[in-house]
Amino acid sequence: MITMEDIVREGHPALRKVTDEVTLPPADEDRDTLKNMLEYLKNSQDEQMCDRYGLRPGVGLAAPQINVNKRMLAVHFTDLNDRLYSYGLLNPKIVSHSVEKTYLSTGEGCLSVDREVPGYVPRYRRITVRATDLEGNDLKLRLKDYAAIVFQHEIDHLHGIMFYDHINKDQPFKEPDGAKPVD
Numbered sequence: 001m002i003t004m005e006d007i008v009r010e011g012h013p014a015l016r017k018v019t020d021e022v023t024l025p026p027a028d029e030d031r032d033t034l035k036n037m038l039e040y041l042k043n044s045q046d047e048q049m050c051d052r053y054g055l056r057p058g059v060g061l062a063a064p065q066i067n068v069n070k071r072m073l074a075v076h077f078t079d080l081n082d083r084l085y086s087y088g089l090l091n092p093k094i095v096s097h098s099v100e101k102t103y104l105s106t107g108e109g110c111l112s113v114d115r116e117v118p119g120y121v122p123r124y125r126r127i128t129v130r131a132t133d134l135e136g137n138d139l140k141l142r143l144k145d146y147a148a149i150v151f152q153h154e155i156d157h158l159h160g161i162m163f164y165d166h167i168n169k170d171q172p173f174k175e176p177d178g179a180k181p182v183d
C-alpha cells in the first residue's frame with residue numbers, strides 16, 4: 001500500500017518533470033500502480049486507516065508524487081452536488097475549457113508540499129477531459145467548479161506544474177478576473 005513515505009516532497013525532481021504517456025493497453029505494473037494510487041485516496045479518507053498509517057487525506061494523486069514518471073492520475077471525491085468521482089485515469093488531457101475562471105476560496109495545498117502557500121489559484125471554471133480508465137474505456141468528462149479544480153491540480157502535476165506556480169506573486173489574494181469562487 002502507498003503511505004506518506006512514498007510521496008515525494010517539493011524539491012524532488014520528479015515533481016518538475018513532464019511525464020511520459022502510458023502505452024495502451026497499460027502494462028500490469030502501470031495498472032497496479034494506478035490501483036494503488038486510488039487505494040491511497042480511499043484509505044486516506046478513512047479515519048482508522050488515516051490514524052493507523054499516518055496518512056494525509058487526499059482527493060487526488062498524480063504519479064509523479066510517488067516518483068513514477070507516467071501520465072497517470074487518481075481522484076476520489078464527491079462534489080458539492082454529491083456526485084462521486086472515483087477514477088484511475090491514463091493519459092488524461094484537457095481538450096477544451098471555459099474562458100471563465102474559478103478558484104478555491106481556501107486556496108490550495110498539496111500532499112507534496114509540507115507548508116501553507118497562501119493565495120488564490122486561478123483555474124478554468126469548466127473543462128472537458130479525455131482519458132482512458134483502468135478498464136480501457138475512452139472517457140470524456142465534462143467537469144466544473146470543484147471537480148474542475150481537482151482535475152486541473154492533478155493534470156498540472158503531469159506537466160511538472162505546482163499549484164503555487166499560478167498564484168499572483170504581487171497580490172496572492174487578488175480575485176482572478178471575473179472568477180466565481182468555490183467555497
Ligand SMILES: O=CN(O)C[C@@H](CC1CCCC1)C(=O)N1NCCC[C@H]1C(=O)Nc1ccccn1
Pocket residue numbers: 045056057058059060061062065108109110111112149150153154157
Ligand atoms: O496532487 C494531489 N494532491 O496534492 C492532493 C490534494 C489535491 C487537492 C488540492 C486542491 C485541489 C485538489 C489534496 O487532496 N489535498 N491537498 C493538501 C491537503 C488537503 C488535501 C485535500 O484537499 N483533502 C481533502 C479535501 C476535501 C475532502 C477530503 N480531503
Ligand code: NI
Pocket residue numbers: 109110111112153157
Ligand atoms: Ni498536489
